Amino acid sequence: MIKIPEVKGQILLNSSLAKYSWFQVGGNADIIFKPKDIDDLKSFLSQIDKKIPIIVIGGGSNLLIRDGGFKGVVIILKDSLNDIKLTENKIEVSAGILNSKIYKFAKENNISGYEFLGTIPGTIGGAARGNAGCYGSEIKDFIISLEAIDFNGTIHNFTNEDCKFEYRKNNLPNDLIFTKIILKGDTKKSKEEIEKTYQEMLNKRLASQPSGVKTCGSTFKNPIEKPAWKIIQELGYQNKEINGAKMSEKHANFMVNTGTATAKDLENLGNLIIKEALEKQNIKLEWEIRIIGEKL
Numbered sequence: 001m002i003k004i005p006e007v008k009g010q011i012l013l014n015s016s017l018a019k020y021s022w023f024q025v026g027g028n029a030d031i032i033f034k035p036k037d038i039d040d041l042k043s044f045l046s047q048i049d050k051k052i053p054i055i056v057i058g059g060g061s062n063l064l065i066r067d068g069g070f071k072g073v074v075i076i077l078k079d080s081l082n083d084i085k086l087t088e089n090k091i092e093v094s095a096g097i098l099n100s101k102i103y104k105f106a107k108e109n110n111i112s113g114y115e116f117l118g119t120i121p122g123t124i125g126g127a128a129r130g131n132a133g134c135y136g137s138e139i140k141d142f143i144i145s146l147e148a149i150d151f152n153g154t155i156h157n158f159t160n161e162d163c164k165f166e167y168r169k170n171n172l173p174n175d176l177i178f179t180k181i182i183l184k185g186d187t188k189k190s191k192e193e194i195e196k197t198y199q200e201m202l203n204k205r206l207a208s209q210p211s212g213v214k215t216c217g218s219t220f221k222n223p224i225e226k227p228a229w230k231i232i233q234e235l236g237y238q239n240k241e242i243n244g245a246k247m248s249e250k251h252a253n254f255m256v257n258t259g260t261a262t263a264k265d266l267e268n269l270g271n272l273i274i275k276e277a278l279e280k281q282n283i284k285l286e287w288e289i290r291i292i293g294e295k296l
Contacts, residue, residue: 005043028069033075056075080096102118119135219254246258
């Protein structure tokens with residue numbers, strides 16, 4: 001029996017995780033914790049049994065949760081840590097705030113550069129963890145510093161240089177929960193110019209990527225040899241459906257749950273493509289989608 005600390009936020013026991021992933025699949029978590037604020041999160045982490053596994057979920061836009069769920073604590077930051085403010089040409093944001101809200105806030109304050117972020121689903125915490133980017137920009141180019149809390153409840157602060165950002169990667173330890181990000185806010189343009197750039201990016205995205213379907217964005221990281229979508233096309237997997245899991249006809253590197261797939265079906269399709277890419281093209285594909293939980 002897990003002893004659960006007293007909290008101000010919400011605790012859910014043996015609850016489904018499926019709604020926290022854009023794939024809409026996944027088993028149950030022993031405990032889901034939605035903190036009220038940073039102090040609530042700090043208190044919970046300092047008291048919870050250190051033997052219990054802990055993971056963090058943001059917006060769920062880049063996440064595959066296995067059918068066996070998660071044996072431990074799942075902390076959900078979206079809708080919990082969502083403050084944003086402008087101080088001395090810096091945008092200070094809590095890690096649970098949606099990327100789209102940061103773009104809108106920047107635009108309202110005539111701050112340019114965040115147009116790309118407005119086209120990326122999910123939260124800024126997830127964007128910082130995976131160094132999200134598109135259309136020639138990456139979030140690492142805008143981060144000044146970030147705050148994180150470890151699983152003991154201790155707060156740490158890191159500079160951009162500390163993070164050692166790489167392609168779709170932040171090299172800080174995984175047992176850190178990002179809580180606050182400080183972003184640059186000194187590049188000024190008119191709202192009209194910012195909106196125009198954003199609309200151009202959004203139109204490109206809508207024209208080339210699937211929307212209104214159960215997908216979690218780019219499935220694989222782009223290897224050095226060639227783009228992942230091209231590899232998937234050449235292997236014959238674009239628009240090929242297996243047990244309700246398929247690679248989109250609109251963009252080959254977007255995996256889609258057509259409505260009947262389980263997490264196992266989706267993971268199996270991805271692993272099959274990885275296997276054939278290595279065997280037939282001698283190219284090592286890596287998941288860009290984060291996979292968590294237990295297999296059934």
